[in-house]
Amino acid sequence: MAEHMSQSELDYPFKLLEYFNGFRVSKVIFSACELGVFDLLLRSQEPLSAQHVAQELGTSLDGMERLLDALVGIEILEVEQTDGTALYSSTDVANLYLAKGSAKSLHDMIIYQSQTIYPLWNNMVDAVREGKNQNEKTFGLPAEEVFQAIYRSEEEMLKFMGLMNSSWVLDGHDIVTAFNLSGFQNIVDLGGCTGALAREMAKAYPSSTVTVFDLQQVVEMAQKHFSQENDTIVFQSGDFFTGEIPTADLYVLARIIHDWPEEKCLTLLKKIYDMCAPGSGVLLVEAMLFENRRGPVMTQLFSLNMLVQTEGRERPPSKYTRMFNKTGFQNIQVCRTGKSYDAILAIR
Numbered sequence: 242m243a244e245h246m247s248q249s250e251l252d253y254p255f256k257l258l259e260y261f262n263g264f265r266v267s268k269v270i271f272s273a274c275e276l277g278v279f280d281l282l283l284r285s286q287e288p289l290s291a292q293h294v295a296q297e298l299g300t301s302l303d304g305m306e307r308l309l310d311a312l313v314g315i316e317i318l319e320v321e322q323t324d325g326t327a328l329y330s331s332t333d334v335a336n337l338y339l340a341k342g343s344a345k346s347l348h349d350m351i352i353y354q355s356q357t358i359y360p361l362w363n364n365m366v367d368a369v370r371e372g373k374n375q376n377e378k379t380f381g382l383p384a385e386e387v388f389q390a391i392y393r394s395e396e397e398m399l400k401f402m403g404l405m406n407s408s409w410v411l412d413g414h415d416i417v418t419a420f421n422l423s424g425f426q427n428i429v430d431l432g433g434c435t436g437a438l439a440r441e442m443a444k445a446y447p448s449s450t451v452t453v454f455d456l457q458q459v460v461e462m463a464q465k466h467f468s469q470e471n472d473t474i475v476f477q478s479g480d481f482f483t484g485e486i487p488t489a490d491l492y493v494l495a496r497i498i499h500d501w502p503e504e505k506c507l508t509l510l511k512k513i514y515d516m517c518a519p520g521s522g523v524l525l526v527e528a529m530l531f532e533n534r535r536g537p538v539m540t541q542l543f544s545l546n547m548l549v550q551t552e553g554r555e556r557p558p559s560k561y562t563r564m565f566n567k568t569g570f571q572n573i574q575v576c577r578t579g580k581s582y583d584a585i586l587a588i589r
């Protein structure tokens with residue numbers, strides 16, 4: 242066994258220790274985000290001392306100094322020494338992605354990961370042992386009611402919607418242009434949540450009508466908290482399992498199939514197939530595993546996330562293709578974007 246290890250690995254497990262520290266690195270960024278460090282540094286326009294930051298944010302000086310130093314260590318902040326005082330400022334990455342107000346802010350993604358995903362992952366051992374989500378142990382809610390757990394309060398619903406919204410800041414344009422969808426006039430985003438991907442779709446295909454379909458309470462929250470000036474998308478509420486779905490010539494299923502076990506996915510795809518005229522179809526968007534399941538690592542980790550929180554999993558393209566074939570779709574194209582999410586276009 243040891244013959245496969247380099248001398249430096251035999252001497253010291255650098256890589257393992259780096260992995261062990263991964264959670265600490267995440268928590269450093271998450272904590273700084275929750276405390277408002279990045280927003281304060283962006284607002285201030287000039288480097289600030291730890292004392293100034295601690296005072297503004299109401300924290301201990303000692304704790305803040307250690308946090309700021311760790312952020313410098315992982316190259317999220319910069320520091321300069323002036324008259325013996327360390328002055329901290331943000332890097333461009335922190336200003337662009339970690340401050341709340343930036344157009345590309347991942348703040349909502351971080352808050353959800355820190356406050357909801359993290360407690361769930363504390364029960365990963367049980368999730369792996371039992372092969373099921375840990376909503377009951379973590380939040381006291383039944384494992385089979387996935388969205389009842391996710392939407393267990395208005396505050397949680399808003400946080401989840403913020404998470405969903407922020408992903409498409411990064412990947413939305415690549416997804417909606419993965420295929421030329423300009424021939425589809427009536428697009429319905431099933432489980433479209435806040436409408437973030439639908440807005441990207443409407444921007445890329447201005448002559449198409451784009452509708453977001455989601456549960457009634459989600460639609461209400463989306464309209465209240467996420468609507469934008471000059472919105473061209475429309476919202477419609479309903480339940481895609483128990484109710485009717487609107488007619489469309491393109492249905493978008495973004496991060497829907499990965500929430501559910503195969504039988505439920507097949508039921509939904511069959512329902513969509515029955516609504517499709519020849520030439521109509523589905524744009525399926527998911528983080529897709531390699532066919533041999535040996536990566537991408539991020540998708541392997543997402544799949545564990547699906548285990549601990551939902552009834553679903555991440556899959557390689559062939560699994561989706563098989564589900565499409567089983568429900569009648571024949572013409573199927575796969576597009577790997579090279580980013581977190583990939584797309585499949587299936588036409589009836």
Ligand SMILES: C[S@@+](CC[C@H](N)C(=O)[O-])C[C@H]1O[C@@H](n2cnc3c(N)ncnc32)[C@H](O)[C@@H]1O
Binds near residue numbers: 480
């Ligand atoms: C993982 S989120 C994906 C949201 C969005 N498509 C995206 O990628 O950002 C799943 C979405 O499906 C919606 N959903 C869950 N069950 C549903 C149902 N039975 N009918 C309609 N929408 C549902 C949820 O409210 C949520 O918005």
